[in-house]
Amino acid sequence: MYFRPYPVLSILTLLGLGVLIWLGQWQWSRMGEKAEQIAAWEAVANAAPITLTEAICGTPRPGVPVEPAAGSGSGIRVWGRNEDGHGGWRRFVAVEPPDCAEGGHVLQEVDFTVFGGDEPTNAGPDFRIMPVPAHGLFDAANNPEANEFYRFDAEQMAEVAGVDSLNAEYWVVADRGLPPELAEVPPSRHLGYALTWFGLAAVLMAVFLAFHAAHGRLGFTRR
Template identity: 45%
Template sequence: MVFRPLPLLSFLTLVALALLVWLGLWQLSRMDEKADAIAAFEAASDVAPVSIEDALCGDTVLYGQRIARPDLPVDVELRFFGRDGADVAGWRLFSAVAVPDCAGADTGPALLVESGFVALDGSRTMLDGPLTLEAAPARGMFDADNDPASGTFHHYDATEMAAALGLPAVSDLMWLTARPSGLPPHLAQTPPSRHLGYALTWFGFAITLLGVYIAFHVTRGRLGFTRR
């Protein structure tokens, strides 16, 4: 066997292979994490609604847990652009409820609670029934700027939302929503199967790069097999 590798090309190929394999393994770990998060969300969603105290004062806070709707102030609310359960665009209405003293310090002094929906045509629907404890959504790349002065929001900003409600602070970790049954966006948008597809893609790139590296050395006469 004859093998005379080009030093610089071999070094760069090794670095690229290591990166591609790492990306593939990272996507596999993300697949497992997402599957566990979905399982935890579904398990929490299947139980009967509990009080805010029971949800926030236990050993573990479970996103996806159903929460009994608390009494809310009816004269203070803000509007968050989104869609209702029928996929109608409009403004989701939110008030705030105080967090029990027994909750962890990281939770914050108050939680936003979804109370109603106003369609773009002006029709207004007030919501009832249990709520869902969800992680506060991250700002999207194309989300518009908020307008705290008018109480209208396009992305979650705990500081601006607290000011709009006349509160010192609201939680920047979680909120209570009235979303219909189903996975929240942060779990549904990239399911475990997609992470698996990403992993296979990175591994495929690694195999292709290795094949190109070998073929290049073969064509240059730097890699070959000879009989004695």
Template identity: 35%
Template sequence: MRFRFRPVLTGATLLGLIVLVSLGTWQVRRLAWKEDLIAKVEARVDQPPVPLGEPLSMIGAGQDPEYLPVEVQGGFLTDRTAHVFGTYDGVAGWYVFQPFRPDGTDETLLVNRGFVPDEARQPTYTPPDAAAMTGLVRRFESGRGLAAAIAPPDEPAAGSYFSRRADPLYEAFADVGGTALPFYLDSTLPTALPEGGTTRIEFSNRHLGYVLTWYGLAAALLAVYLAASRAPKG
């Protein structure tokens, strides 16, 4: 088979291949990340809760304690709350954050007590009736990426926040003092308002399909290029 070199077609095809292969490779990395996340969550969420010192030790050792169940004795430092916008089961509302002081420490641990629909939002909520706080370790958001770029600005005066970044949330409770911990807890206590136990632990994984789509488009583009570059006989 003879081919005719077409500079414009070749340049456009190379550019298209670079974009499509890059998107496919990015989805390969996302696939590995999602599979690791699902495996981590499945392995951890049903474990017995551990003391607060264990996730702190894991961080000190360079390990990620996210979704590790924790039980900690102590009490809330104020009845004031920070409401972080979000959804649960398709309903718009707020996640209720409050500062918690573990017994025998000067540390401040933010606790996401759970979800309230927008129409049920209140300035304060009844403290949970439990001997200890139990929850899943969660990382704060970084404040980078598309979600952070399009999020509305926080409204500290109204106690309304639109991301789970550490600095603004801890600043909301700056008066309580203490050493800020590098993670927060999603409460697993069975409370009603706010509704506890609302951590998302089931994740869809469609990245393999995206990988095949982008790489398939790259293969199709290459086939079209080869067909269009065939030189006529004669």
């Protein structure tokens, strides 16, 4: 067997192969993380509601039902979807944090207004405490001046809400079933993405070897 690789092509191929494998491993890890998050949510889905103090001062359990608290201010608007999948503005107000909380006020959802609609729909009666969503790669930029938020930003939101600080870990949201960030991209989707990236890595390697074989630089006979 003989193999005389093209130096530049080999370097580029190795770089591409590394990126594809990294993407595949990332999606594989996201599959496990998403499965754990869904399992944690389902474990408390039917639990009795607890107070915000119990939810935050005890061992935080994402998805646990909580009793709504009294909020203040006109609220901030966060882009989102209702239970029917219609886009609109979710309005949140700042709730006084329990004494044990160190992260400031907690945002609590109060109503939802569909784009083009005039009347907001009450968010109640059931609420859950959830981790604030992580920034998405394609999230639009916030517009604090217009009170329009597309990603969670504790500093910007606190200024609009008129409070000193906001809890950057948890907020209280209306219970609409499994959260969109868990339902829209289930673990099976991440598995498909991982297999796609790994498959592309295998194809890249096959093309690399086939190219060298076609140019007489790879063979399985003695020369």
